[in-house]
Amino acid sequence: MTKLSPNPVSHQKTSGFIYIVTTIAALGGLLFGYDTGVISGAIxxxxxxxxxSSAGQEVVVSAVLVGAILGAAAGGLLSDRIGRRSSIILAAILxxxxxxxxxxxxxxxxxxxSRVIVGLGVGLASFISPLYNSEVAPKKIRGALVMLNQLAVTSGIVLAYLVDYGFSGVADGWRWMxxxxxVPAIALGVGMWFMPRSPRWLVSKNQGREAFNVLSRIRPSQANVEAEIEEIHQGIQQEQGDWRELGSPRIRKALIVGVGLAILQQVTGVNTVIYYAPTILQSAGFESAATSILGTTGIGVINVVFTIVAIVLIDRLGRRPLLxxxxxxxxxxxxxxGLAFQLSNLGQALGWVAIVSLMVYIAGFAIGMGPVFWLLIAEIYPLNVRSQxxxxxxxxxWGANFVVALTFLSLTEWIGRSWTFWLYGIISVGAWLFVYYLVPETKGRSLEEIQQHWNR
Structure with missing residues (x-):
């Protein structure tokens, strides 16, 4: 079990403008959620x-993930070159x-x-939006503001399900879906045009005066701004490096945690629910497409509710307890x-048992692995290699997501639905052990203070 030493959290007031800034950036998360969730009904x-065929459906569903992998791969270099804000605007265009x-x-x-192009935007927005929010947020509420992005993701998924249901009886309704x-893409692009650039990125590009001006807009006290600028400067001076620095022992430790969480978040099967929930519910006894989509919407609402619970608790309880x-x-x-699909004598009750089981599963994901993963990878890396x-x-x-999405239907045909879900459950046990022994607690620490943990 790994912990950072406790640190008292500042009780200074928070500028109201910071909530506008982070909410606009979180529209990238809403689009991430919408464009990954909408395909579940449209398919x-x-x-x-x-x-x-089943294979053809898997390709259509997975196309956005191919783009997301490419977008995420280019995003690190891109966000360092043109900045976090400009990268989010580019994602909106895509x-x-x-x-x-x-x-x-x-x-x-x-x-x-077209879905691959959407995926390029998803890949960029999926990490640059929380990265931007982590770099503009004050440390005392950084967890909540970064996790606002995950709330936007889950809200986007529910919005997609509602749109799917609304157009389920319309000719060519999938085109509207x-x-x-x-609509939110245009709002994101226009909104970010008027938002400030990341102060940490500005300092890294020797634009300290503009960074000071940005922080003066989003912090209530000039004295606190001066102290924060100095802290950022010190962090950068101590952490000069480039892509080659990723191989150093201290950063390798952080990479193991971040990449491990990245893979485990997906191979525990969450996006089988996001992409295929209506298909799962149809196989569990809900025969009409509209009814299965409506049941999926209920699961999406649970996702939103428990994401809100996580946002409320994240800076009180910490990251590890929620995970x-x-x-x-x-x-x-x-x-x-898995047990529900194994017991064939459930009859019509199978559908309701499936819905309740999926709700329990998605509630667990929404309070832990869903939002906390994106927060942690925005926190644990040193500034000079953070975007990379x-x-x-x-x-x-996204690579793990692609594998899961591309194999789910085939896997259920090969080993059956029960063993498919039990396999994801076994992997979830491994994820629990990984978190318990390797993931540090970062609550109440500045991004520069977290860097010191990996130097031990």
Whole structure:
């Protein structure tokens, strides 16, 4: 078990403008959630229009993940070169182009290509939005403000489910499902144009005066601004380096934690629920597409509610307690879901047992692995390699996501639904052990103070 030494948290007031800044940036998370969740309902109609096999459905669903891997891989270098704010604006442009292309797709190839473009935006936004928020947020509420991004992700998923349900009875409704993502995409691009650049990025580019001006807008006290600028300067002076620095022993420790969490977050199976929940519920007895989508919406609401619980608790209880508690819920939910599919005598009750099990599972994910992973990878890396290290962790996350999404339907055909969910449950047990022994507690520490942990 790894812990950082306790540190008293400042009780200074917080500037109201910081909430506007972080909320606008979190629209990147909403688009991340919408564009990954919307396909769950749309695929029920796309497979009919384009006569897709199980493998074809997996390719359409996974196309966004291919783009996300590429976007995340380029994001580290890009966000260092042009800045966090400009990278988020670029992601908004990609979301808009991909959304329009998906809505107008005349065949599966066009649709897949458009979903890859959407994925490029998802890959960028998935780590640059929380990175930006972590670098503008005061440390006493950094956890909550970074996790605002995950709340936006889960809200985007629920919004996608509601849109799916609303257009489930409309001719070519799937085109509206995919195309409506351009509305928040335009809002993100326009909103970020008026937001400040990251003060930590500005200092790293020797633009200290502009960094001071930015912090003066988002901090209530000039004395605190001067102290924070000095702390950032000291952190950068102590941490000069580049991509080669990623191989140093102290950063390698942080990489193991970040990449390990990235992979475990996905191979515990969460996106089988996000992408295939209506399909799972249809196999559990909810025959109509509209009914299964509506049941999925209930699961999405649970996701939002428990993400809010996590935001409330994260800076009170810390990161580790939420991770460990959430993983217990995931293990219980997966075990029950596998057992439900194993007991064929449940009859019509199977569908309701499946919904409850999925709700328990998603509640555990939403309070732990879902939001806390993105927070930790925005916290644990030194400033000079933070964007590169986050890029590596995000690529690993999307790569694992791609494997899970591409194999889920085939895996259920090969070993059965019960053993598929039990397999994810066994992996969740391994994730609990990983967190218990390797993941540090970062509550109440500045980003520069967290760096010192890896020097031990």
């Amino acid at each position: 029920l109609y796309i497979k009919q229009q384009f006569s897709l 979301f808009t182009i991909g959304g329009l292309g998906s809505a107008w797709a005349s065949d599966s190839t066009w649709l897949i290509a 995919l195309g409506l993502s351009i 460990l508690t959430g993983l217990v819920g995931m293990i219980v939910g997966l075990g029950a879901l 290290a986050m890029s590596i962790a995000t690529v690993a996350n």
